[in-house]
Amino acid sequence: MNRQHPNRIGYEIMKFSEAWLREWVNPAVTTTELADQLSMAGLEVDSVTPVAGEFAGVLVGEVLTREPHPNADKLSLCTVNVGAAEPLQIVCGAANVAAGLKVPVAVIGAVLPGDFKIKRAKLRGVESQGMICSAAELGLATASDGILPLAADAPVGADFRAYLALDDQAIDVDLTPDRGDCLGIAGIAREVGVINRTPVTPPAMEPVPAVNEERFPVSLEAPEGCPRYLCRVIRNIDPAAHTPLWLRERLRRSDLRPISPVVDVTNYVMLELGQPMHGFDLAELEGGIHVRMAEEGEPLVLLDGQEITLRSDTLVIADRVKPVAIAGIMGGEHSGVTGESRDILLESAFFSPTIITGKARSYGLHTDSSHRFERGVDPQLQRRAIERATQLLLAITGGEPGPVVEAAVEAHIEPRPEILLRRDRVARVLGLEIDDATIADILTRLEMRVAPVAGGWKVVAPSCRFDISIEEDLIEEVGRIYGYTRIPTRRSAAATVMRAEPEVTFNLQRAKQLLVDRDYQEAITYSFISQEMHDLIDFGHDPVVLANPISSDMSIMRTTLWAGLLQTAMYNQSRQQARVRIFESGLRFIKQDYEIKQELMIAGLLSGDAEPEGWGVPARAVDFFDVKADLEALFALTGCPGEFRFQAATHGALHPGQSAEILRDGAVVGWIGKLHPELERKLDLTSGVYLFEIGVNGLLEGRLPAFRPLSKYPSIRRDIALVVDQAVDFDAIRQTIRESVPEILREILLFDVYTGEKVDSGRKSLALGLILQESSHTLTDEKVESVMARVIAALADRYNAQLRD
CATH class of the missing domain: 2.40.50.140 (Nucleic acid-binding proteins)
Structure with a gap:
């Protein structure tokens, strides 16, 4: 359980020296060819860099x-x-x-x-x-x-x-999570040997005989998390010994910083075989090793000096009185090997991936050890690793090893399944015929047990290959080793039927293009936000809290897209970009009755000038009606913009006097408004910020445009000035007028709003233009006057409206 990644020069998934690899397997290929082979076999090579400067x-x-x-x-x-x-x-x-x-x-x-x-x-x-x-x-x-x-x-x-063999290259391999077997030179060498049909010759790793009978007792109290644990006492090591340069160099070329012989040897074995190990100061251990679940609230100071409080779901290594390490993640500071340690206890264990996964991150850690155990370590590797570490350590520091103590509960070590691989299934999935001898040879060189049966083979994968459990996994192995480039490309042929797209369905891509055409830019932000941001802008919704957040400022799922847009605006304004026009479409996540409700939303943010700076247009700050106009253009895409209304309402994140619900047929589908001044101050946003957010489900139902014959008779316009209470909005007035004269009313125009002299306090004057037209004959003055009288009467009755003198 080595130290956390800050001790690394630069953390990579698997980085190793080419010269070290070639000691294990040395095919007649160049460095470039070797890198290409690994990438084509599914082990993507990120970089190949010299291990030393030019001198x-x-x-x-x-x-x-x-x-x-x-x-x-x-x-x-x-x-x-x-x-x-x-x-x-x-x-x-x-x-x-x-x-x-x-x-x-x-x-x-x-x-x-x-x-x-x-x-x-x-x-x-x-x-x-x-x-x-x-x-x-x-x-x-x-x-x-x-x-x-x-x-x-x-x-x-x-x-x-x-x-020092400095004409060497460091190869950085980016592994997929299922290939934990390649987090060591041994695994990489096995792959290279199989690809090139070259024998793999590992260094001699003979068992080290014990020179005394000292054993340290081990008790497995949580075998489902740790079914195998090995340890060995080594006494009288030389604390003044130094790690040899060749070993330090190999660590350096793998981006690990040398620390001390014991730590360096355990790190070396981890890089060589893929088995994380740990060394304890024997003098600090009391009464034996107990592998158990932590007690809730137990304290532990880690090797990096961080003090943590353990939870009861965490597997720990403990002695008789206290925990001394988080199993598979990091050792404790108190029991760690120091420059004064003379007697040590080497540990080599198998920890189940299910008990380790997510634990390191939950404590704010990520170590080489947890990285490997989360992906799966060979459960049969521990004895080989402890013998190899003993061999290296004695050569560097001397010492007197005792026998290897092993505690195991085999029932909790899952055996590798026997898988039937069908010959015709290989041909059908890969699209080509591969002869039986080649298939059997590939699987055998991958260290699998292969037994021929009628129609194929029965195959058992080696203990290091956690990723192979079904027939398709074996076919993938055959395909990648045979060579993806050798698999022919064939065009599939099948009868297809064009699926009709409903013409009335709201098209999100078209809506996004419309916003781009209206000078917006699309943003893509994280679905994770901080609790603080959520509490500021959407405290009314219950958020989904993550059990293992990436970081503290990404600890919950967003309940509104405004969180990401506001953070984007803050980022831009802090870099002197005051004019921001952005939108985003994506999911929001709301917890309702123990379920997570996911809703597709489209949201936008505007701030700064309404138009880009230029000589031809006077500067004007964006306002509420700019945002409203953009939304009305969006609603027009549904074919029924008249079904949408804006109704003044209060939202905790919006300005009380400049916010409104967006309604469709009486149901709330979104919000629009100016950011609350208090929030502007807290978020350090300097200019007026306007926001909108709409649920896409509320836009889905549309209506096809339909032709209506044009009237050949002239239209008539009548203008009226109404005085109404300030609380009455134009939308209500428009709806009343439409209900009064639906048969001949063609359009209603609001061309002036006035408050001031000759208008009573609390009242306002609205100047309206009504366009009237018949489809079958010319309107008469008597008909127009009758219609206007009906309109004025309806408005007076409902809103106490009066004609302005």
């Missing part, structure tokens, strides 16, 4: 003497043997330089990364014939505390680049 002229040297510089307190005068006839005199400023140390030396004429050339120089009056290099100066690290010490057996005079 030349750097040799392995040995410091013979070190003396103080005669003219500088912080400099040393060294003689260095680089295999030449005479030792070199080099001035060095590193504090860790010492006689007898093997070091990389850039001799005269060398070129270091950044095109830095080494020349003869005088430092404080003393000639220096080269430079003793640090890891950072060679492009092997981002920072260094001193020069780079080499192994005692490093050959003096050898080319440093060749000595």
Whole structure:
């Protein structure tokens, strides 16, 4: 259970050294061909990068003497043997330089990364014939505390680049979640060997015999989460030992930072075999290992110093009195191996993916260990891994290993299923015939047990392949190893029937294009928002809270699209983009009676000037009626815009005097209005912001346009000025007029609204134009006067309307 990713130089899914891979399997292909093969086999290669900067002229040297510089307190005068006839005199400023140390030396004429050339120089009056290099100066690290010490057996005079095999590439593979078996060199090597029909030769991993009988007891109290746990006591390791350079280099090339021998070895085995491991300080453990579920509220300080409160659904590794690690995720600080530890307990376990998945994220963690256990680790790998770690650790730190202690409940380790693979099914799915020998060979080289039966094979996948459980999985394996490029492309032929699209259905794509035509830009925002944003703009709806949010500001599902649009407006205005016209279509999520209601919505936001800045149009800020006009154009797409009404109403996020419900046949389908001034202040939005949101379901029913014969008789216009109460809106007046004279009324125009002199307080004057027309004859003055009298009477009766003098 290694440390969290901040200890990584840069977290990638699986990054490894090509030279390391070729020690396991070495096909006769170039680096580019190897990367292409992996990608075509479903292991997408993101990048191939050099493992070191470009440099030349750097040799392995040995410091013979070190003396103080005669003219500088912080400099040393060294003689260095680089295999030449005479030792070199080099001035060095590193504090860790010492006689007898093997070091990389850039001799005269060398070129270091950044095109830095080494020349003869005088430092404080003393000639220096080269430079003793640090890891950072060679492009092997981002920072260094001193020069780079080499192994005692490093050959003096050898080319440093060749000595560390720095003409190497780091391959970064982006794995799909089902391929946890390739989160180790062993898994990648198996794939390369199968693709190229090349044998895989892993390093020798012989069991390490115990030199004492010391055992640490293990109790599996939650076998459904941890059905196998192995550990081993190793006493009297050398705490002053250093991880060898070759191992540190392999970690570095996989973007892991070396820390100490025990941690480095467990990380190395994880990268090599895919099995996460952990080392405990034996002196800090009391009374044995207990793999159990945590008690609600138990505290634990993790290796990164973070103190967490455990939940009862979390599997932990504990001793007799306390938890010492979150199983499969991270160890505790108190029991971790330090520079003073002499006795350790190595752990190698199998944790069920179902018990690990989501736990790390729920505690705000993500580690290499949790990444692997969530995807599935081979349940038969643990003994091999602990023997390999013991082998490496003893070679570095020495020590006295005890026997491997194993606790297992096999009933909770799911066996791999026997799958019937039918010959004709392979041909039908892949679209080509592959001979039996090739199919059997591919599956066998993938380490599957293959037994021929009538019509096909019975196949059992290896324990590392959690992703293979049905026949189609086997066909996929055959197809990808055989080669997708070898599968012919065929056009399917079938009788098809064109499906008629209802002409009256609202077309969302057309609506979006209309808004674009009206100078909007489409935005796509996250469906997740913060609780704070929700409480500000839509506290009336009960949100869906995520159990494992990506981050604290994305912890609930949005109940309105305004959340994302407002955040987009804030982002733009903070970058001096005051004019914002955006819209979005997408789902909102509302919890109702223990169910999640998903509604498709279309929403928009406007702020800033109504028109782009220019000399031909006077500057004017966008207002309520600009938004209303855009919505009316949207409603016209339904073919029945008259069914929609705007009714003044109050919404918690909108300005009390500039907000309205959008109604269709009396049902609320959306909202329109100006953002509440208090919200503008809290969100730091500087100009007036207007919003709308409509449920797409409320727009779906439409009406086809229908032709109506044009009247050949002239129309007549009559203008009236009505004085009504301020509370009476024009929409109500228009509806009353239509009800009064439906047979000859063609259009109603509102061309003036007046309040002020000669109009009583609390009243307003509306100037209306009525267009009247008959379809069968010319209107007479008597008919028009009768109609107008009927209209005025209806308005006076319903709204106390009076004709203005």
